[in-house]
Amino acid sequence: MLKEERQRMILNEVALHNRVLLTDLAEQLVVSIDTVRRDVKELDSQQKLRKVHGGAISLGFVSPAAANTNTYALEEKIEIARKAQGLLRDGGVIFIDGGTTCLEFARLLPERLELTCFTVSLPVALQLLNKPRVKVILLGGEVSREAQITSGSQAIRSLSGIRVDFGFIGTGYVDALHGLTEFDWEVVQVKKAIVEASRKVVLLCISEKLNSQHRYRTCDINAINTMVTELPPGHNRLNSFREHQLHIL
Amino acid sequence: MLKEERQRMILNEVALHNRVLLTDLAEQLVVSIDTVRRDVKELDSQQKLRKVHGGAISLGFVSPAAANTNTYALEEKIEIARKAQGLLRDGGVIFIDGGTTCLEFARLLPERLELTCFTVSLPVALQLLNKPRVKVILLGGEVSREAQITSGSQAIRSLSGIRVDFGFIGTGYVDALHGLTEFDWEVVQVKKAIVEASRKVVLLCISEKLNSQHRYRTCDINAINTMVTELPPGHNRLNSFREHQLHIL
DNA sequence: TTTTATACGGCATTTTATTGCAACTTTAAC
DNA sequence: GTTAAAGTTGCAATAAAATGCCGTATAAAA
Structure with a gap:
């Protein structure tokens, strides 16, 4: 799987659920947690999500209840x-x-x-x-x-x-x-x-x-x-x- | 649960009830009271609520999160x-x-x-x-x-x-x-x-x-x-x- | 004052981050 | 086709963060 593709999937997950755990991403994408961490770090520096301890959350995060208002693609x-x-x-x-x-x-x-x-x-x-x-x-x-x-x-x-x-x-x-x-x-x-x-x-x-x-x-x-x-x-x-x-x- | 999520929930509770007890928060979020206390302290220093003895109270009263939930009675x-x-x-x-x-x-x-x-x-x-x-x-x-x-x-x-x-x-x-x-x-x-x-x-x-x-x-x-x-x-x-x-x- | 409840700091444990490194892949040049 | 350079990935050791527990200090209540 290409790095770019993987990062798109990460953004997709974040957009969908407003929050993700690094461990979940690693399992889902079948890569090591280190790789996921590096990806998330990169996406964070690109201002595409916000990295937090143990995971990442969407920038426009408002509340868990609003998880259905999806804007990705x-x-x-x-x-x-x-x-x-x-x-x-x-x-x-x-x-x-x-x-x-x-x-x-x-x-x-x-x-x-x-x-x-x-x-x-x-x-x-x-x-x-x-x-x-x-x-x-x-x-x-x-x-x-x-x-x-x-x-x-x-x-x-x-x-x-x-x-x-x-x-x-x-x-x-x-x-x-x-x-x-x-x-x-x-x-x-x-x-x-x-x-x-x-x-x-x-x-x-x-x-x-x-x-x-x-x-x-x-x-x-x-x-x-x-x-x-x-x-x-x-x-x-x-x-x-x-x-x-x-x-x- | 991510720390950010937990703090978000605390803010939600505070916005909804104007006042919360640390003990209640701890029970509801299934974390120790120490953790809740640390969270509340952090949120207080971010001016997102005001910590008081035994709990926290909201600063302003209007919150978009609270507006979504049904408020009648x-x-x-x-x-x-x-x-x-x-x-x-x-x-x-x-x-x-x-x-x-x-x-x-x-x-x-x-x-x-x-x-x-x-x-x-x-x-x-x-x-x-x-x-x-x-x-x-x-x-x-x-x-x-x-x-x-x-x-x-x-x-x-x-x-x-x-x-x-x-x-x-x-x-x-x-x-x-x-x-x-x-x-x-x-x-x-x-x-x-x-x-x-x-x-x-x-x-x-x-x-x-x-x-x-x-x-x-x-x-x-x-x-x-x-x-x-x-x-x-x-x-x-x-x-x-x-x-x-x-x-x- | 006495009693009770809450707050705080230190400590141990667990979880997550960071860094350096080696293996491997891809790219491009020779 | 071969080779060097750059990029990517996983692993291990170490550092940092988060959390719970405990003892003690402090504040509220009786």
């Missing part, structure tokens, strides 16, 4: 959300995954659309409540602290009982060869179930994540029907994906 | 939460209802407690995620816009499968004669199921709601084991409740 995520909207039809039944990209997708859903939305993400569910014509169904389960999604066997069992037109999912890492991968095993179990429950699977994914991978696999790239990034569909960074019969937006 | 709700905490034991399995009083109860749960908490409320679930030793289980269902709880047949079915030591519930209206009543029929269905699922039912209720009623009934007053208000247990506004064999805190 916002423009890209908005672009993705706009493209993905084109797939939606009145009366549709969809699933929306957790993660900041999917949250942005939920936030930008057109108010006029009448939809039934399933989700496992608490922030997504709350966001969808702002859409008057959307019926929101949250699947139950143990709530994961990190991801703020319901997970565990209960959530997966609920998922096995449903079938939606479109499943809009995010991923931690994606690669044409290894497919969608994650750092967190629990999260993978949930995402697997989402893929199973969806007639068509739409991957929402900022280009930064392309050609990266991690420990646990959600699904093969062939399981994805449509991939949406902020890049134009013809961009050469998408070449390796275009080979699989995959619709790219 | 806050002091009363805090008093109720503190009283109700006495019922909790390590390893307990409880249910926490939605509503602002229950949310306050969730917010003030001591960090040291190891609990399994079921809930149908999204805000309560998110609040509980801040308690590192609490396992949070959110029951699934259609999400109600106003109450931000999961409801409908799905939620009620999940509830029928569980049995908790204590169910902490709120109510819209309560009256010794008519019991717990609500304006919203859907909400009543969920609350009924909660009462059924709880070995002991604890009603958290500000005195303002006493002796009021509405259209749909959750349960009779006899279904309640313990009632917690901000009033002293002997207060004469509680007379009509004392007649039922009802534990009053």
Whole structure:
């Protein structure tokens, strides 16, 4: 993994949770704590975060409750959300995954659309409540602290009982060869179930994540029907994906 | 927990209550009183609060963090939460209802407690995620816009499968004669199921709601084991409740 | 005054930081 | 293709910080 890529991930984590522990970062990025420490120190000197004893906190840190107001790569995520909207039809039944990209997708859903939305993400569910014509169904389960999604066997069992037109999912890492991968095993179990429950699977994914991978696999790239990034569909960074019969937006 | 986070929480508490005791902070944050003292001293030297003998008081009164939380009858709700905490034991399995009083109860749960908490409320679930030793289980269902709880047949079915030591519930209206009543029929269905699922039912209720009623009934007053208000247990506004064999805190 | 509760400093333990160093990788020049 | 220089990474030893505990000092309360 490149240093630059790693530092982007660190910033991403900080933006997402407002705070991180160095030990967690080291484990997640599979590097020594020394390396993480050096990275964080560098980012601190670039004024991109604030290093504190044992970890780092976001510059705009206000309160733990505000962890959902995420601004990292916002423009890209908005672009993705706009493209993905084109797939939606009145009366549709969809699933929306957790993660900041999917949250942005939920936030930008057109108010006029009448939809039934399933989700496992608490922030997504709350966001969808702002859409008057959307019926929101949250699947139950143990709530994961990190991801703020319901997970565990209960959530997966609920998922096995449903079938939606479109499943809009995010991923931690994606690669044409290894497919969608994650750092967190629990999260993978949930995402697997989402893929199973969806007639068509739409991957929402900022280009930064392309050609990266991690420990646990959600699904093969062939399981994805449509991939949406902020890049134009013809961009050469998408070449390796275009080979699989995959619709790219 | 990072030192910065802890100090942030201290400032939050101070902003919210204008005055805090070091002993309370130590218990809530699960650190020694020495550490709290050092933190407070540091924050004092940064002019972020004023340290006094045994505690700290806020400098100014307006804080953006406090503005986000619900402030209606806050002091009363805090008093109720503190009283109700006495019922909790390590390893307990409880249910926490939605509503602002229950949310306050969730917010003030001591960090040291190891609990399994079921809930149908999204805000309560998110609040509980801040308690590192609490396992949070959110029951699934259609999400109600106003109450931000999961409801409908799905939620009620999940509830029928569980049995908790204590169910902490709120109510819209309560009256010794008519019991717990609500304006919203859907909400009543969920609350009924909660009462059924709880070995002991604890009603958290500000005195303002006493002796009021509405259209749909959750349960009779006899279904309640313990009632917690901000009033002293002997207060004469509680007379009509004392007649039922009802534990009053 | 006596009693109780809180504050403070010193100390030990644990956790985190820093530094120097060696192994390894990449880059660019020869 | 080889080689040197620069950059990156992990490890180990040492330094610093954070935390809890204890004894004593000081302040509030009875």
